[in-house]
Amino acid sequence: MTGSKITEDPYKITLASLTESAPELRHTIETPSFNFTLPRLKALPAAGLKEYIVRDAEQQGLCCRIYPPTPRSPEGQRTLVVVKKPKGSRVTVRVSICAVGDLPMTALKGKVSVRSRADDIIGQLRLGIDPNQVAREERAAKARQEQADVLASITLSQAFAKCLEIQPVAPRTLVGYRLAMDRDLAPWKDKPLKDISGAMAVTRHAELAQAKTGNPARAMQVLRKVHRFASQFWGTDDNELPFGRCPVDKVNAVARSWAKTAPRTRKLGDGDIGPWLAAVRNLPRTQKRGDGLLAAHYLELMLLTGLRRREAAFLRWADVDLRRKVLTVRDTKNHTDHTLPITLRVEEILKERKAALTAAKELAQRKPKPTNLAHAADLEQYVIGLEETRHQIATIRAETGILVSAHDLRRTWASLADKAGVGAYAIKAILNHKTTGDVTGTHYAQVDVDDMRRPMQQVENYILAKLAAARGENVIPLRPVREVAA
Numbered sequence: 001m002t003g004s005k006i007t008e009d010p011y012k013i014t015l016a017s018l019t020e021s022a023p024e025l026r027h028t029i030e031t032p033s034f035n036f037t038l039p040r041l042k043a044l045p046a047a048g049l050k051e052y053i054v055r056d057a058e059q060q061g062l063c064c065r066i067y068p069p070t071p072r073s074p075e076g077q078r079t080l081v082v083v084k085k086p087k088g089s090r091v092t093v094r095v096s097i098c099a100v101g102d103l104p105m106t107a108l109k110g111k112v113s114v115r116s117r118a119d120d121i122i123g124q125l126r127l128g129i130d131p132n133q134v135a136r137e138e139r140a141a142k143a144r145q146e147q148a149d150v151l152a153s154i155t156l157s158q159a160f161a162k163c164l165e166i167q168p169v170a171p172r173t174l175v176g177y178r179l180a181m182d183r184d185l186a187p188w189k190d191k192p193l194k195d196i197s198g199a200m201a202v203t204r205h206a207e208l209a210q211a212k213t214g215n216p217a218r219a220m221q222v223l224r225k226v227h228r229f230a231s232q233f234w235g236t237d238d239n240e241l242p243f244g245r246c247p248v249d250k251v252n253a254v255a256r257s258w259a260k261t262a263p264r265t266r267k268l269g270d271g272d273i274g275p276w277l278a279a280v281r282n283l284p285r286t287q288k289r290g291d292g293l294l295a296a297h298y299l300e301l302m303l304l305t306g307l308r309r310r311e312a313a314f315l316r317w318a319d320v321d322l323r324r325k326v327l328t329v330r331d332t333k334n335h336t337d338h339t340l341p342i343t344l345r346v347e348e349i350l351k352e353r354k355a356a357l358t359a360a361k362e363l364a365q366r367k368p369k370p371t372n373l374a375h376a377a378d379l380e381q382y383v384i385g386l387e388e389t390r391h392q393i394a395t396i397r398a399e400t401g402i403l404v405s406a407h408d409l410r411r412t413w414a415s416l417a418d419k420a421g422v423g424a425y426a427i428k429a430i431l432n433h434k435t436t437g438d439v440t441g442t443h444y445a446q447v448d449v450d451d452m453r454r455p456m457q458q459v460e461n462y463i464l465a466k467l468a469a470a471r472g473e474n475v476i477p478l479r480p481v482r483e484v485a486a
Contacts, residue, residue, distance in 0.1 A: 033055040046068055046077075051066065051068065052066055053083070062115070065078070080099070080114050080118075087126055147239075147242075153192065163230070179218075180215065184218070188200075194244055196223075201220065220248050230243055266403075267411045275402065278468075283295050283392055283395065283396075286395055294384065296392075297349050299409065302409040302413075305346060306409075308410060312384060317383060322350060326341055327340055329432075341456055343453075356379060360372070414427055422458060427455075
């Protein structure tokens with residue numbers, strides 16, 4: 001055919017034409033619009049260019065966004081989008097459709113295609129609806145539903161385990177918590193936390209109080225702790241109470257008596273000190289089972305220092321300085337180290353414990369039985385290493401008729417310190433009680449270990465020289481006794 005001329009595709013876009021029309025390689029490069037087809041879109045150049053957009057000549061708002069090559073996409077990426085302002089808005093939005101090639105450009109009626117998706121999006125924009133905002137709201141609603149489904153499945157025992165993982169408690173406290181969970185709250189352990197209502201808590205509290213076999217106060221305290229922790233841990237700004245109100249709040253309103261436990265007041269009276277201390281010092285002779293001398297040292301140490309039971313039981317030799325005459329209790333109930341001066345009688349007890357350690361080591365060398373070796377290892381690490389004294393306390397009660405617990409001795413020390421004329425701030429400091437809310441105690445009345453030495457010796461003298469001496473005929477001097485392991 002003479003005179004005929006073969007021409008290139010008028011819609012073909014070359015790298016040269018793009019660089020000529022956009023010498024600065026802007027993100028949006030003005031190019032002639034053309035009717036989108038998959039071959040033409042896939043032929044759009046990407047190498048050597050920055051991101052740019054081309055528009056469809058047939059469907060206003062439909063565009064193709066071309067991204068430069070990357071290691072993961074060596075040929076670049078091409079994405080079909082709708083770029084248009086929603087009705088009533090001054091802000092242009094860009095709504096993604098798909099990557100080039102994921103959908104056909106056109107399809108039979110009822111089938112999904114690029115142009116049918118573009119028509120739907122443009123229709124929403126003409127109504128003033130932003131599809132991106134709709135998608136964000138749908139994703140947020142889905143996330144909320146997924147979170148609600150997760151929270152709906154969290155049981156009391158799971159929340160309890162997470163609470164202990166994030167907020168560890170002291171071993172002795174943990175024993176009480178587990179007892180409350182395994183005994184008093186056992187019917188609810190596998191129950192979703194959100195399903196435990198206030199009415200259920202009131203009923204359970206009443207059942208425990210009537211049965212007299214559980215501890216209703218502690219059960220509610222544990223439930224409240226776990227519920228409040230779970231609300232803080234899983235709660236969000238949009239949903240601060242994902243498990244509803246704490247069920248114990250209703251217990252407080254309906255049965256307030258559980259929270260008003262009468263304070264314990266049991267302690268040794270002035271007239272009890274002599275006979276009780278005589279019975280304690282006589283334990284190495286009267287105790288038929290266990291280590292009587294160890295228990296005697298333990299009980300007298302608590303009486304003369306006001307230490308808590310576990311503080312005295314697990315005092316380490318590494319924290320005792322006989323040269324400076326101070327001892328340090330680690331990781332107390334206040335989560336701080338607590339240093340106290342060593343008084344005269346306490347120093348004697350510590351030296352007697354050293355002698356007992358030497359005897360235990362000699363016995364372990366002479367008779368290396370597992371029990372002897374373990375006993376020597378314990379005494380080498382701990383001054384006392386004994387916490388359970390039920391049998392010894394029962395022996396003392398049988399002999400004197402006086403019943404006091406280990407913590408009653410701490411209360412006794414505080415009472416006797418007050419009678420001996422020790423000031424309130426010194427008593428608080430020696431007992432390691434916090435002075436929260438007391439500006440004077442917190443910022444001004446600072447009491448250090450040297451300030452404690454005189455009042456602690458004063459209390460010891462008051463106990464031993466005055467109260468115990470009043471019944472001197474019943475006080476048996478405690479002499480060092482060599483310990484023999486069973």
